[in-house]
Amino acid sequence: MPHEFQWSKAKARKIELLLPRLKYSVYPTNIAQWLENFEKDEVEHMIDLLRVFEYIPFNEFMFRLDSLLNLIFKKFPNVEDRILIYPYGKVGKSGTLVTYPLRNTRAFKKRESDAKKMSTLSKKEDYNIITHDYEKITISEDVKCVIFLDDFVGSGNTFIEEYGKPDVQKWLKEMKISKVFLLASIVMESAVEKIRSRFSNVEIVAERRKKILPTIKAAKFLFSNANNVEDIVRKYGNSIPVKPPPNQYTPLGYGESESLVSFFHGTPNNTLPIFWGDSKWKPLFPRRSETKMDRAKIIKRDIKYYLSLFDKIGYDLLEGERIVGSFPDGRTDRFKEKNQQNHAVITLIYLISLGLDAIIICQILGLTREELDTVYKECRVKKLISKGGELTFKARSILQQLQMKKRKDSIRNETTYNLEIKKILYLPRSINGNT
Structure with a gap:
């Protein structure tokens, strides 16, 4: 049963040490409220789980994109090799949200600057292209490779669906593009295996993460009891509805991705629902925009x-x-x-x-x-x-x-020293111009 969190010096210290790990993205009270979802004897296990949670703020997100983009550019050292960056998925989804931070990385800016010095393009024109409307790019653009862009790849299903579209394959063939990259800040290893089994020509450039349950069992020193953590994750995950019936529960996240990631702009549904699920549940990293807006109002009150x-x-x-x-x-x-x-x-x-x-x-x-x-x-x-x-x-x-x-x-705050009469004679150096 849920309980009322009881503060103590030991618990306060544990929560304090979690804040840097979570990049100060939440308040101690947010963590305490989230822990109240669980029974008292489950709290320590959930604190252990928070120790391996990965929160990525905007500046770190840019740093990761910059590093990964550099790896791709090194494969094309000639800056005049034009590259198309395609934020796949629906407009407004995570893929398209990544374009602003990516465009402002040092790697992208430097390549743009170097390429323009060797071309006749104006300052306002991009040499490398970032667009959602890939089909408008013709062979005359002389694109050498395509980068499919996303913030996070959990199950790999969205990319497989997008890349496998007949229109996309037809366009790649007409453009004579054989080199294709998938760029994301993080990709789950299970997604890598699934994508490679379908499209072996796609090179995935991203930080890789394993599912959380195997991670727990591999890093036992971080957890008081790995089996207990798994039981708690499944127990509460099976009571938090995150989809319409009849399959409204996904205790291990969408596609059973078992990820433990959240970004400055939102939490993927691949992450364990105990962190973002709503309804009667108190989420730590809410996914619903209404919950996030309500939290912002509370902070200002x-x-x-x-x-x-x-x-x-x-x-x-x-x-x-x-x-x-x-x-x-x-x-x-x-x-x-x-x-x-x-x-x-x-x-x-x-x-x-x-x-x-x-x-x-x-x-x-x-x-x-x-x-x-x-x-x-x-x-x-x-x-x-x-x-x-x-x-x-x-x-x-x-x-x-x-x-x-x-x-x-x-007046009350004046010190005794300030209020006492000073026995000091002040002699000015000059009076009316006379010394």
């Missing part, structure tokens, strides 16, 4: 989001929240939710008092206009802002109270 600003100006945000929270507004929201709203309210009325417009406020707080409108509505409910967007007497009274408290605190 957290008190720590506004603390740095109030620390800078010297006001006490907690005191301001307490004052605002004392005003009845007739709603039945939970205490915690009201507190989160009040943090934003007290911050907003202070920024309005400075005469800042909405764009500047959004920039300071890192909010969208929609998020800012929500806080404005909250202020109007509490009668702190008029319909015209002006601060009410009530709002100005709150700021005055905070200002008075700020002055008192600054």
Whole structure:
């Protein structure tokens, strides 16, 4: 049964040590909430599993692409050998999302620069081509090879389906292209075997990973009990629906890929569902966009989001929240939710008092206009802002109270040394120009 996570020094230390491994992509509270999905005696096994989880942020993703792309370019040392990079799959899927980071790698930029020095193309024209519309490229383009591009290859099914299309094969034949690469940041070894069995001419350039269960058994020193980990993965994976019925459960990920990977832009469905599954489950690396957006909103409602600003100006945000929270507004929201709203309210009325417009406020707080409108509505409910967007007497009274408290605190914080009368005679070097 799920449980309430109990913090202790030992557990806090273990979670703290997980954060660098996860590239600080989640908060300790996110990890604790995820661990609450499991029974108490299963928590240690899941912490072990997190030790081998691979999260890839944007900068690392670019670094990996740069390194792998260099390997392909070395096979074509003549920079005038034109290359077509094809982000396969539907527009908007992971393959097409990779084009921006790839285009900005050092490897791609250098090859482009070197090629243009030896060609008649303008600066705005690309020498090497990145396009989803491969069929528009004709033999006159003189393309030497094609790179099929994706962020992650789990089962290999998507690539096999795409590469095996009659239209693709016909185009490759007409273009007289025999050298084909599959470039991805990570590919599962099981996918490599499947692709090679179908298309032996495709060269796969990617970091390889094994399925997680064989990895656990091979690296026993990292796990207290490998069999227990497997049992837990299957137990909960068989209760998290991730597809429409009747086959709604894939405890080992799509195609039984058993991967343990997540990216800055999303989590592949090949990854174990205990990490990204939704419904009544609390995911650590959510896959559903709604869940990710909700999490972003929660972060901005957290008190720590506004603390740095109030620390800078010297006001006490907690005191301001307490004052605002004392005003009845007739709603039945939970205490915690009201507190989160009040943090934003007290911050907003202070920024309005400075005469800042909405764009500047959004920039300071890192909010969208929609998020800012929500806080404005909250202020109007509490009668702190008029319909015209002006601060009410009530709002100005709150700021005055905070200002008075700020002055008192600054006096209270004076040291004995600063307050005592100094027995030092100050003699200026000159008076009215006379020394």
